[in-house]
Amino acid sequence: MAASLVGGAFLSSFIGILFNRLSDPAIIKMMRGKKVDQKLLQKLENILNVVEAVLNDAEKKQITDPAVKRWLENLQDAVYDADDLLDELATKAAKQKDPPDDENLMHGSIAKLIHLRYLDLSCTSIVTLPESLSCFYNLQTLKLRYCEKLKKLPSKMQNLVNLRHLDISGTDDLEEMPKKMSELKDLQFLSDYIAGKHEENGIGELGELAHLHGSLCIQELENVKNSGEASNARMDEKIHLNALYLTWSSGEDSEVFDSQSEKDVLDKLRPHEDLKKLWVLGYRGTMFPDWVGQSSYHNMTVLRLSGCRNCWVLPSLGQLPSLERLIIEEFDKVKKIGGSFYNGTHQHQETPFRSLKILIIRRMPCWEEWESYECDDDDDAPFPKLETLVIWDCPKLRGDLPTFLPSLKSLHARRLDVMCQELPSYAH
Structure with missing residues (x-):
């Protein structure tokens, strides 16, 4: 059992x-x-x-x-x-x-379980679930965490009208979501949603799930054809989410896609402004929409941008007032981190990255230069609270690193072209 x-x-x-x-x-x-x-x-x-x-x-x-x-x-x-x-x-x-x-x-046997409200099959080796599961109309919680062999969910899961908690995190072999998930209007927690290629299981099905709390991971966003579909998800209305993970599966190098369309899709996936944690993984556009890094995201403490291999410039992130942890990795086409990274304009604003404590930049094969931020005095210098700086696998980096990091406690540099003696000497 x-x-x-x-x-x-x-x-x-x-x-x-x-x-x-x-x-x-x-x-x-x-x-x-x-x-x-x-x-x-x-x-x-x-x-x-x-x-x-x-x-x-x-x-x-x-x-x-x-x-x-x-x-x-x-x-x-x-x-x-x-x-x-x-x-x-x-x-x-x-x-x-x-x-x-x-x-x-x-x-x-099935009749005896129709009153079941809680079912946890996590960490089991099940491959499929019986279609009869759709008859458990009283089921409120279904946990399928790390069912690594599970391929599909019952096709009529929309019948579970009392379902409030569905956890399929770590169930990586799941091929697609059932149709009409939008009918589960009482759903309060959904760990993952796989964007399908058809309207019945596409990203628009998330639009009616207005009560989602906690975290949500949306997978296979390459299946979203246009910004209209993305807009139907109504992500900006899901005000109870505190963490959002947006992921695109890696495609073939020869795959053809419209960069502007990719940007428009991400633009329409804009979450509400009280979000605390955001991951963007595998985004295929060449530039980010303006909302990524806007100071209006006043509660965001964690941001990870990973595998955005077509982007040639980093978004402006320095004005996120509460950002404490930033991870940037696998931007294959970025050659320079310049002024726009700090504030997006040439006009002076608030101290860039004023709350940042951990900065990790890694696996940037073409990154050559980190342009210094110009300011009149040290009080306006970026990264005043930075404690940990990690720079790994950036073989072409030759430019200056930040020279004034008064709170730095830990520096990790590996596989860089910058020689050890050229690294700045920090106060801590």
Whole structure:
């Protein structure tokens, strides 16, 4: 049994399922045929009755009583062992039956689970889920984390109208999303969404999911054909998201795409301005839209731009007021980091990167120059709070590095053309 213990309430409902399985005619018939003592079954049923009687009280106590919590965990193992035994008996019983009876037995099983509200199959080796899962109308939570062999979800998942939490993070072999996910209007958490090639499972299906909280990763954005489709996702209206991951799958070098269209798509995926964390991975345009790095994103603390191999200039990021961690990597065509990186204009604004603590720049094969930022005094110099600077795998970098980093504690430089003796001497 792969579902994890969620307190006594879940375990109690699970014991109820065991009761039903004990009364399964196929199992009873088989055990009688094997001359199994009926008193053994009666004893097991009595034990389960006693267990169920104390679970409600244990549910209240397990929060403050470690001994009760450990007892529940041991009880979980024992109940699951009983379920495994009944699984084995049911399998043997099924082999002795004709196909029609076996099919009917499978459908009585489904009926017993229609009230299920929580299902956790994380870290299992399942390849597909039964279509009958779409009949669990009361299901509120479905966890499929790191089901690395899972290829597809049930095609009628839109029937799970009470679903509020769907976690498929780490399920990397999943091929596409089911159609009409927009009908799951009560969904509050969706870890990942794979943008499909068709309208029924395209990015526009996200538009109706207005209550999403936490983080969301949108994958395979190369399937979004134009800015109109991207606009239908209504990302700027999802005000409860605090982290957004936008990813494009790496395509063939010979793949033809319109750079302006790519930029327009990303422009329409603009999130709300209270976002705290943003990753853009594999973006294929040559330039970023203006919203990336705008100071109006006053709560953004983490930004990662990775694998944007066609971009020839970095976006202006220096005016993000709360940015603490910045990762820039695999920009194959960037040769220079210049003034626009700090403030986007030649006019003086706020101190660039005034909150940044960690800056990581790596795998930039063509980067040659880091242009210094001109300011009248050290108080206006960028990176006043930078503590960690990492520059790796930038073999052509020959230009100046920032010379005034008063808070720097850690400098990591590897595989650079800049010689060690040419690195600036910092105060810390």
